[in-house]
Amino acid sequence: MSENTPYDLRKVLDEIKQIPGQYHETDKEIDPEADLAGVYRYIGAGGTVKRPTQEGPTMMFNNVKGFPGSRVLIGLQASRKRVGTILHQDYKHLGQALNEAVTHPIQPVEVSKDQAPAQEVVHLATDKDFDIRKLLAAPTNTSDDAGPYITMGVVYGHSTDGKESDVTIHRMVLEDKDTIGMYIMPGGRHIGAFLKQYEAINEPMPITINIGLDPAITIGATFEPPTTPLGYNELQVAGALRNEAVQVVKGTTVNAMGIARAEWIIEAEILPNTKMQEDINTNSGYAMPEFPGYNGTANPAVNVVKIKAVTHRQDNPIVQTTIGPSEEHVSMAGIPTEASILNLVDRAIPGKVTNVYNAPAGGGKLMTIMQIHKDDINDEGIQRQAALLAFSAFKELKTVILVDEDVDIFDWNDVMWTINTRFQADRDMLVLEGLRNHPLDPSELPEYDPARIRQRGMSSKLVLDGTVPYDMKQQFVRAPFKEMPNWQDYLK
Known part of the structure; x- marks a missing residue:
């Protein structure tokens, strides 16, 4: 890949493959239902995952049972030192680097469809055989999970007037062939604030869910108020970290922007004033393992997301996932929090x-x-x-x-x-x-x-x-x- 190619997940992987011990891939078949996370738990999850676990390489599973032609990547950010390498920063000063980026943002730039690898292949939800559960190799972390979860999907939405936009990460379970249950934590998440605007006029909120991204995006997306107030699009943080604007593209079926160099984009709408039981398919009482190290309780009323289309790259698209209590969550949630704390104390x-x-x-x-x-x-x-x-x-x-x-x-x-x-x-x-x-x-x-x-x-x-x-x-x-x-x- 050329040095002039804009940053995306594949460019990052090309870089870390050059560093011994940081990347491993396998062609051995793996079941995405609990087995994939179960294997990586031993190899490199770290964090608050039940012992034994360790810090290890990121891992690519090339042969995922039931999903020919699709790959699953896990643990890319499950090492602070690896995150430092990925972002070309000293790992001990990542908080300062993120603080610098959030205070000197670079706006995303819109590109055309022919410049967006994420839209090379299009699947419409109206297609007779469409089923997100058979298309997207979303793993379950444990046998108790409410279903397959999208754990590394960046949700991209905007206000009703289109003047403000934001990206956030939520836990999202695949409920049926065209339905996702999304847990939006009360308070602080700007996608939730935008949704209230749509619910006030009883209209669905158009969004994209972007999967398989440069870690500069997934880490930057986890900033929260007061560091990034309502209307501050955190894609600007990734732009500053890379010193190049993140490329975005119009959705093919919804009035929302997607991240042009993602591996996958799910185009969808959050239904207004509509909720469903998170574990409706299992009734296990659990959602998925969360960052404190315990199984999260299934929410009785998560938001209902209806899929309109799924687009992805032509060549072996990568589903990026994470284990809830792993070191990867520490990197995504912790480093921006360090930056937020530094931002405030530096001023006070x-x-x-x-x-x-x-x-x-x-x-x-x-x-x-x-x-x-x-x-x-x-x-x-x-x-x-x-x-x-x-x-x-x-x-x-x-x-x-x-x-x-x-x-x-x-x-x-x-x-x-x-x-x-x-x-x-x-x-x-x-x-x-x-x-x-x-x-x-x-x-x-x-x-x-x-x-x-x-x-x-x-x-x-x-x-x-x-x-x-x-x-x-x-x-x-x-x-x-x-x-x-x-x-x-x-x-x-």
């Missing part, structure tokens, strides 16, 4: 937070580690102000750990060393009660703590302040080993 207390890491233990959403810089005694307490700012920037955040500049926030041993040697629970632990958090955390149920949790999605929040009091810095100096710039010479 510039220079005091040097780096932020949303660790896998929190699924990318529930926990952040903040590295604090104190200039003098007057900065004492600024670290706790930073924690409060982080909570205000991202309501789903539950735990903040504060550390000094000499601590590697990407090394759990170093972070926990801080909590063991620079922390006293009676003075350095702060608990904030009665705040909103993420409804997928199973500890946030009224029966867990009736006195403090009035309804699901409320939580107490925790700050662990592992920073050294400024006037005691000299009592917490780490052992001063000699700097040896040539240390690698001794490994030759």
Whole structure:
């Protein structure tokens, strides 16, 4: 592929194939119903997936049972170091890179159908033999899932007047031959805000669901308010990360834009004021595994999406998928959250937070580690102000750990060393009660703590302040080993 070819999933794969240990493909037949995720769980899922698991290569399954000619890719972003390689950034500073991108956006550019590989093949939902369940190799993560799920589909929609547009990622289950159940989490998702406009006039909302994308798009799409307000199209973030505009194209059957270099585009409409049971086909009570590491509860009333057409590339189109609690979710949700926190603290207390890491233990959403810089005694307490700012920037955040500049926030041993040697629970632990958090955390149920949790999605929040009091810095100096710039010479 030419260096001048615009970025898409295939260009990214060509690049990482050149790096040993980062890509693996197999021609061995795999069943997409639980087996595919079950295999990758061992190979490279990581995150909060049930052990044993590990960080490993992204994996392409070339022989998917029941889907000749279609391939499934999983785990492309299930390694922070691999994400850094993909985005041509230092993996430890991806939050800063995303913050820079979101503040210097590049608008997407419209191209014609003949410039859109995603529309090379067109299947109409009115075709006699159309069935999305036989066309799209969407896996199930476990045998309890409500059905095959689209887990890496970027939903692209616009306001009723067409002046504002947005992209978001939702869990979407294939319910029947032309119907998708889409869970739109209440509050914060702009596709949901646009849908309310359509429901107010009782009209269906046209959308596209784009699958198989450059990770710059899937990571950028997970920004949330207040960093990206209503009407901020996150495709602009991907444009800035690549320093080239994302190419978009008009749908063939709906008044909505699709991502021109996707592998697949589902053209559809969200029906107004219409809901359905998410697990209507299984009645298992479960949806799919979610980022905290538990099976998500099936929602009794998800939005109903009716498919109008499916388009895809001619040559072995790739279905991109992920495991809900995997390290891939951490990359997609956590890195933009780091950027959002940095964005806010840089404006409120510039220079005091040097780096932020949303660790896998929190699924990318529930926990952040903040590295604090104190200039003098007057900065004492600024670290706790930073924690409060982080909570205000991202309501789903539950735990903040504060550390000094000499601590590697990407090394759990170093972070926990801080909590063991620079922390006293009676003075350095702060608990904030009665705040909103993420409804997928199973500890946030009224029966867990009736006195403090009035309804699901409320939580107490925790700050662990592992920073050294400024006037005691000299009592917490780490052992001063000699700097040896040539240390690698001794490994030759």
